Amino acid sequence: MTIVDIIEKKKQKQALTKEEINFFVKGFLSGEIKDYQASALLMAICLNDMTDEETMDLTFAMLESGDKIDLSMIKGTKVDKHSTGGVGDKTSIILAPLVASTGVSVAKMSGRGLGHTGGTIDKLEAISGFQTSLTQEEFINNVNDIGVALTGQTGNIAPADKKLYALRDVTGTVNSIPLIASSIMSKKLASGADKIVIDLKVGNGALVNNIDDARRLGHLMVKIGKKFSKDVICFLTNMNEPLGHNIGNGLEVLECIDVLNGKGPEDLKNLIEELASTMVSLGKNISKEEALKEVTDNLTNGKAYQKFLEFVERQHGDIHHITVSDKTLSVKSNKDGFITAINTLKLGELSRQLGAGRLNKEDVIDYGVGMVLNKKQGDFVMEGEELVKIYYNEKSIPLIDILNCFQIENDYKEKEPLIYEKIM
Numbered sequence: 536m537t538i539v540d541i542i543e544k545k546k547q548k549q550a551l552t553k554e555e556i557n558f559f560v561k562g563f564l565s566g567e568i569k570d571y572q573a574s575a576l577l578m579a580i581c582l583n584d585m586t587d588e589e590t591m592d593l594t595f596a597m598l599e600s601g602d603k604i605d606l607s608m609i610k611g612t613k614v615d616k617h618s619t620g621g622v623g624d625k626t627s628i629i630l631a632p633l634v635a636s637t638g639v640s641v642a643k644m645s646g647r648g649l650g651h652t653g654g655t656i657d658k659l660e661a662i663s664g665f666q667t668s669l670t671q672e673e674f675i676n677n678v679n680d681i682g683v684a685l686t687g688q689t690g691n692i693a694p695a696d697k698k699l700y701a702l703r704d705v706t707g708t709v710n711s712i713p714l715i716a717s718s719i720m721s722k723k724l725a726s727g728a729d730k731i732v733i734d735l736k737v738g739n740g741a742l743v744n745n746i747d748d749a750r751r752l753g754h755l756m757v758k759i760g761k762k763f764s765k766d767v768i769c770f771l772t773n774m775n776e777p778l779g780h781n782i783g784n785g786l787e788v789l790e791c792i793d794v795l796n797g798k799g800p801e802d803l804k805n806l807i808e809e810l811a812s813t814m815v816s817l818g819k820n821i822s823k824e825e826a827l828k829e830v831t832d833n834l835t836n837g838k839a840y841q842k843f844l845e846f847v848e849r850q851h852g853d854i855h856h857i858t859v860s861d862k863t864l865s866v867k868s869n870k871d872g873f874i875t876a877i878n879t880l881k882l883g884e885l886s887r888q889l890g891a892g893r894l895n896k897e898d899v900i901d902y903g904v905g906m907v908l909n910k911k912q913g914d915f916v917m918e919g920e921e922l923v924k925i926y927y928n929e930k931s932i933p934l935i936d937i938l939n940c941f942q943i944e945n946d947y948k949e950k951e952p953l954i955y956e957k958i959m
């Protein structure tokens with residue numbers, strides 16, 4: 536068996552065997568299979584897809600490529616959450632302390648930015664000193680002591696996914712259903728939670744653009760979960776506009792702090808309430824209504840924010856130093872009208888170009904840059920009014936490109952729902 540034969544086979548649209556998939560994963564991880572060969576196979580998978588069986592085999596191979604976290608030392612039901620990624624998607628930073636503030640343990644492993652989407656770990660690192668790489672012992676101790684810990688994909692958890700993820704980020708091979716499903720599920724299965732809630736983003740700013748593909752991905756992840764005796768609940772949610780107002784690492788942390796203090800934008804708050812109440816109802820085995828009451832109470836009585844402060848301190852972050860650039864520019868509307876559509880992918884790409892994400896594996900993120908949207912879908916804007924404030928530093932982008940992301944029309948257009956459906 537050679538990697539060239541395997542690439543050829545996928546190029547010919549044939550299904551790979553379990554042995555071929557294992558050969559690829561092992562060889563890539565050991566370095567025998569080179570990045571350029573792995574990129575070719577990834578691209579062939581993107582173009583020619585995989586069967587559910589191949590996806591299961593790939594998930595299993597990546598899961599078995601490293602260690603599995605044993606969370607049995609943590610009391611109670613452990614609930615994990617994962618997002619397939621979007622623009623301005625900062626929910627994990629709010630959910631982790633919020634859910635923990637109700638007494639449900641959150642032991643969460645998160646990722647870095649991928650493609651045009653941001654990543655929780657990069658965002659948290661905008662808090663000066665915040666330690667995103669915990670040993671297994673620190674991870675478990677933190678959850679036992681304060682109910683919450685969040686770590687990057689460190690140690691030896693699904694290392695094959697970690698290496699592939701970084702390669703996919705810079706080779707245009709992110710948005711493939713089997714690659715996304717196996718990437719997410721290998722990590723989630725390795726990180727040991729009992730129940731997994733997945734926020735599957737759908738729309739022009741997501742990795743999955745249409746509802747049919749999202750349904751397929753959702754059912755596939757639930758099916759993989761079942762095979763490993765894990766309950767997976769998948770929410771299909773709207774990513775046809777950025778979530779909340781802020782895009783960019785430091786700016787997003789600031790918006791999370793607003794929500795944790797009972798403020799912040801409606802869409803972000805509503806999504807948080809849905810995901811958090813699901814996690815709390817699973818974790819405590821109580822009704823969704825009871826869970827929602829606890830969640831909304833803790834967002835307004837200070838408990839969620841206190842837990843966030845405890846979490847940041849425990850991971851050595853300095854909450855008084857969140858990096859945000861002081862250089863700003865204003866993008867103003869060139870006409871009156873209603874915002875009827877937003878090119879979310881482009882906004883994500885422009886933020887990445889400003890330095891908020893990586894264009895090459897080695898790139899260093901600029902935590903302070905990004906943008907704040909003053910207007911979202913359905914809002915009325917007047918000519919000359921500020922649509923977006925740009926926070927920049929060393930890199931620049933054409934402001935006209937930002938303006939062109941907004942479709943402004945005379946007639947109001949109904950917004951699509953925030954949550955489309957739930958798959959379980």
Ligand code: URA
Binds near residue numbers: 619709715718722
């Ligand atoms: N999140 C992941 O962890 N992996 C993907 O491939 C996409 C989103």
